Amino acid sequence: MGGVLLYKRRIYISKECPFKGFIMQFIHNSPTISHARYERTLRRAKNNFFFVGMKTNIKNYMMQCDIYQREKVENTRPSGLL
Numbered sequence: 358m359g360g361v362l363l364y365k366r367r368i369y370i371s372k373e374c375p376f377k378g379f380i381m382q383f384i385h386n387s388p389t390i391s392h393a394r395y396e397r398t399l400r401r402a403k404n405n406f407f408f409v410g411m412k413t414n415i416k417n418y419m420m421q422c423d424i425y426q427r428e429k430v431e432n433t434r435p436s437g438l439l
């Protein structure tokens with residue numbers, strides 16, 4: 358597989374890896390982890406993968422996720438103002 362190899366028992370993702378988008382989806386949104394928040398997504402990424410610019414990549418990916426953006430707004434909406 359081009360751009361994918363093992364590094365310290367984690368999967369190393371190169372900058373040009375064509376699977377990057379797929380991996381982002383896997384760590385941020387999969388059946389067991391539905392649109393995780395940034396911290397959780399990052400932890401999951403660190404546990405399984407190693408790639409350059411991980412934080413930036415995750416941030417950018419999550420900024421493009423409509424569902425996450427919507428949930429974030431709902432979760433951070435001040436409560437007790439009804």
Ligand SMILES: [Zn+2]
Nearest residue numbers: 386392422425
């Ligand atoms: Zn999402």
